[in-house]
Amino acid sequence: VFPPELRFAAVKLFNKVFHRFSSYCYFDITEIDGVNTNELYNAVQLYLSSSASLAGSRLSLTRALNSSAITFGLSNNDVIADSFNGATVLWEHVVTQRQSQTFSWRPLPEEKRGFTLRVRKRDKHLVLTSYLDFVTERAAEIRRRNQDRLLYTNSRGGSLDSRGHPWESVPFKHPSTFDTLAMDPDRKRAIMDDLRDFADGQGFYQKTGRAWKRGYLLYGPPGTGKSSMIAAMANFLGYDIYDLELTEVHTNSELRKLLMKTSSKSIIVIEDIDCSINLTNRKKPVSGSGAGGRSYLDPGVSTEMRGGSGPGSGSGEDGGGGNTITLSGLLNFTDGLWSCCGSERIFVFTTNHIEKLDPALLRSGRMDMHVFMSYCTFPALKILLKNYLGHDDVDGVVLRGIEEVIEKARMTPADVSEVLIKNRRDGAKAVRELLEVLRARAEAKNAESANRKGGPGSRKSGEEGEEEEEQEKRALESPNNEGVDFDQESCKKGGDKDRNGEEEEEEEGDDDVKGK
Numbered sequence: 001v002f003p004p005e006l007r008f009a010a011v012k013l014f015n016k017v018f019h020r021f022s023s024y025c026y027f028d029i030t031e032i033d034g035v036n037t038n039e040l041y042n043a044v045q046l047y048l049s050s051s052a053s054l055a056g057s058r059l060s061l062t063r064a065l066n067s068s069a070i071t072f073g074l075s076n077n078d079v080i081a082d083s084f085n086g087a088t089v090l091w092e093h094v095v096t097q098r099q100s101q102t103f104s105w106r107p108l109p110e111e112k113r114g115f116t117l118r119v120r121k122r123d124k125h126l127v128l129t130s131y132l133d134f135v136t137e138r139a140a141e142i143r144r145r146n147q148d149r150l151l152y153t154n155s156r157g158g159s160l161d162s163r164g165h166p167w168e169s170v171p172f173k174h175p176s177t178f179d180t181l182a183m184d185p186d187r188k189r190a191i192m193d194d195l196r197d198f199a200d201g202q203g204f205y206q207k208t209g210r211a212w213k214r215g216y217l218l219y220g221p222p223g224t225g226k227s228s229m230i231a232a233m234a235n236f237l238g239y240d241i242y243d244l245e246l247t248e249v250h251t252n253s254e255l256r257k258l259l260m261k262t263s264s265k266s267i268i269v270i271e272d273i274d275c276s277i278n279l280t281n282r283k284k285p286v287s288g289s290g291a292g293g294r295s296y297l298d299p300g301v302s303t304e305m306r307g308g309s310g311p312g313s314g315s316g317e318d319g320g321g322g323n324t325i326t327l328s329g330l331l332n333f334t335d336g337l338w339s340c341c342g343s344e345r346i347f348v349f350t351t352n353h354i355e356k357l358d359p360a361l362l363r364s365g366r367m368d369m370h371v372f373m374s375y376c377t378f379p380a381l382k383i384l385l386k387n388y389l390g391h392d393d394v395d396g397v398v399l400r401g402i403e404e405v406i407e408k409a410r411m412t413p414a415d416v417s418e419v420l421i422k423n424r425r426d427g428a429k430a431v432r433e434l435l436e437v438l439r440a441r442a443e444a445k446n447a448e449s450a451n452r453k454g455g456p457g458s459r460k461s462g463e464e465g466e467e468e469e470e471q472e473k474r475a476l477e478s479p480n481n482e483g484v485d486f487d488q489e490s491c492k493k494g495g496d497k498d499r500n501g502e503e504e505e506e507e508e509g510d511d512d513v514k515g516k
């Protein structure tokens with residue numbers, strides 16, 4: 001009856017009058033904004049999934065790729081109220097059919113989805129300044145919690161994937177936690193506290209002008225739980241892991257690019273740092289680098305490096321021809337200007353031979369914590385018993401026997417685990433056998449040291465002895481030896497001076513000496 005223009009004008013007028021007298025204003029958050037996905041839409045959806053979980057009348061359930069958790073969401077055209085700092089807001093999930101004739105460069109979903117947020121006009125400012133930020137932050141947190149952690153690797157030798165990413169990822173499902181990690185409970189607690197302080201330390205790092213990152217150096221014999229510790233750290237903090245294979249990285253700039261593509265809240269791991277990097281003189285590209293180029297750090301070269309590897313030396317040079325990673329490149333990677341693109345990152349280096357590392361890597365502030373992973377101690381053994389047998393109330397006599405010999409036997413937690421796994425169905429037998437093995441080992445060690453005192457001719461007693469002898473020899477030969485001690489000294493001093501309450505664990509220094 002009415003001409004369309006008149007109808008349109010009437011609706012417009014009505015809306016205007018309605019809005020003038022209404023005490024609410026409305027915000028539309030559509031799923032697709034032009035051609036881009038609207039991040040805020042996803043954030044709101046996730047946020048509501050946590051608060052809506054029980055209050056809503058009708059909920060939709062989703063499970064994301066790689067996730068083990070189910071999230072709740074608002075169903076189509078359903079409404080839910082939320083409150084924030086005294087303001088009440090109303091969310092409506094609006095779903096309409098999309099007209100099919102619209103042209104688009106990329107296929108759009110058939111439904112047009114969006115959230116409409118209704119707020120009182122007087123709360124508008126609060127909502128725009130704080131509430132939406134709060135929603136976005138909460139969503140990020142939920143996303144992290146729901147998503148299984150990822151383990152990234154750069155093992156493709158520098159090639160990029162279809163999205164231009166140098167890292168490849170798989171879901172990270174390592175079951176190691178600090179509960180199952182066998183080590184001295186006090187040291188374990190200290191590490192957990194340190195990690196917790198780090199994760200909560202945004203304000204501290206801001207205030208002190210430090211990049212929000214932390215370095216851990218885990219060292220000790222094979223099978224003492226260095227890799228397990230890294231997994232436990234990731235599970236404890238809920239961080240992703242970037243396992244950096246240095247032999248696959250060819251230049252310093254490649255290394256920098258890899259770093260730039262890591263996300264915050266992650267652990268960047270370089271395992272066996274002493275073997276995986278060919279630390280070379282900056283001006284002398286070494287042909288042996290690359291996939292097969294695993295070589296031990298040459299002490300001569302490292303001495304040469306030491307002169308030029310002070311804090312200021314790592315200023316981004318790509319080693320002459322630019323085809324090899326240098327120590328300075330690595331140092332830049334860990335604590336140059338580039339290390340702070342992104343934040344909240346932990347660097348973990350592991351090594352079986354700390355004495356082979358260049359002092360520049362060990363200097364204070366670079367690797368904040370030096371953690372010695374030692375042979376199995378009695379408290380650590382108790383944790384292993386609990387892990388593998390389900391309890392640690394073992395026959396008192398056997399337990400005392402074990403306590404007596406365990407330090408002398410110098411068995412790694414991996415070796416102890418092996419014995420326990422083999423007999424895990426029969427706990428009593430497992431510990432009896434463990435005691436036997438420990439005694440045999442302790443005796444062997446005793447005999448060995450007696451032989452050693454007897455002179456060089458009588459030294460070679462089995463593989464073990466040889467290996468230990470080898471290690472010892474290397475430790476003696478290594479010019480970095482004083483470097484380590486000096487470093488730890490300066491670490492402690494640095495801790496007093498500028499790292500308020502973040503000082504090293506003193507006992508590690510002692511352990512370190514013991515370890516050699």
Ligand SMILES: Nc1ncnc2c1ncn2[C@@H]1O[C@H](COP(=O)(O)OP(=O)(O)OP(=O)(O)O)[C@@H](O)[C@H]1O
Pocket residue numbers: 180181182183220221222223224225226227228229352373412413414415417
């Ligand atoms: N401290 C420990 N607590 C619990 N389990 C341990 C511990 N140390 C070793 N293990 C067991 O031994 C196995 C090997 O340990 P892991 O890989 O962590 O050793 P590692 O120190 O990284 O050795 P490597 O130096 O050879 O890399 C693990 O699968 C784990 O089950």
Ligand SMILES: [Mg+2]
Pocket residue numbers: 226227228271350
């Ligand atoms: Mg390991």
